[in-house]
Amino acid sequence: xxxxxxxxxxxxxxxxxxxxxxxxxxxxxxxxDPASCLRLAALGNSLDxxxxxxxIRPIAHPTPIPAVRFFRDDTRHLIxxxxxxxxxxVYLADNAGEIYFDLPLYRLLSSKARRVVLAxxxxxxxxxxxxxxxxxxxxxxxxxxxxxxxxDGVGLNWDGxxxxxxxxxxxxDLVLAKxxxxxxxxxxxxxxxxxxxxxxxxxxxxxxxxxxPPDSFMALWRDGRTDPGGG
Numbered sequence: 001x002x003x004x005x006x007x008x009x010x011x012x013x014x015x016x017x018x019x020x021x022x023x024x025x026x027x028x029x030x031x032x033d034p035a036s037c038l039r040l041a042a043l044g045n046s047l048d049x050x051x052x053x054x055x056i057r058p059i060a061h062p063t064p065i066p067a068v069r070f071f072r073d074d075t076r077h078l079i080x081x082x083x084x085x086x087x088x089x090v091y092l093a094d095n096a097g098e099i100y101f102d103l104p105l106y107r108l109l110s111s112k113a114r115r116v117v118l119a120x121x122x123x124x125x126x127x128x129x130x131x132x133x134x135x136x137x138x139x140x141x142x143x144x145x146x147x148x149x150x151x152d153g154v155g156l157n158w159d160g161x162x163x164x165x166x167x168x169x170x171x172x173d174l175v176l177a178k179x180x181x182x183x184x185x186x187x188x189x190x191x192x193x194x195x196x197x198x199x200x201x202x203x204x205x206x207x208x209x210x211x212x213p214p215d216s217f218m219a220l221w222r223d224g225r226t227d228p229g230g231g
Contacts, residue, residue, distance in 0.1 A: 044101025094179030
């Protein structure tokens with residue numbers, strides 16, 4: 001069941017579309033298997049600061065998961081990785097409202113890895129999730145470990161991220177990154193750690209780059225590497 005909740009923004013002066021957006025809250029997820037959890041988390045990426053709550057409501061019916069089909073589906077790589085009993089996964093969050101959709105996937109990852117650390121924005125950036133958002137949501141206790149990137153801005157600003165966050169990435173076995181901006185800033189970066197990107201394609205440049213239809217969903221695996229643009 002999906003319930004609408006009113007969500008106050010974390011800082012004054014935000015446009016009403018950010019500060020007073022109706023976000024979705026998942027009460028009974030449709031399934032606990034990896035495929036269902038991934039599709040639900042991807043569906044949450046339909047939320048964004050430039051989309052009105054009314055534009056999201058049509059996809060939020062009692063059984064939304066069958067409507068999500070990945071144009072590129074590397075789920076098998078993630079499942080194989082999870083079966084290897086990883087030590088540390090960094091879950092890089094995106095828009096604030098998505099956190100309700102992310103919970104079942106976070107629980108699944110936590111059942112497979114020794115540690116899963118939720119990473120949020122270090123400061124206000126559009127409607128991206130911050131520490132204060134998570135605390136106001138009442139969901140903070142659902143996440144055993146949380147950190148922030150040490151910076152604001154769209155995606156991941158490599159010039160501003162904290163040394164602590166970089167150290168966390170260096171020790172991680174996997175980064176699971178939600179959202180298109182995180183894909184745009186992480187995918188070309190020479191991360192040594194493997195990455196799994198989960199997002200909805202929302203703009204023409206990204207559609208052209210990925211050769212993907214409008215509003216398609218992506219579940220992309222990328223092996224760790226040390227050379228920009230390689231592999």
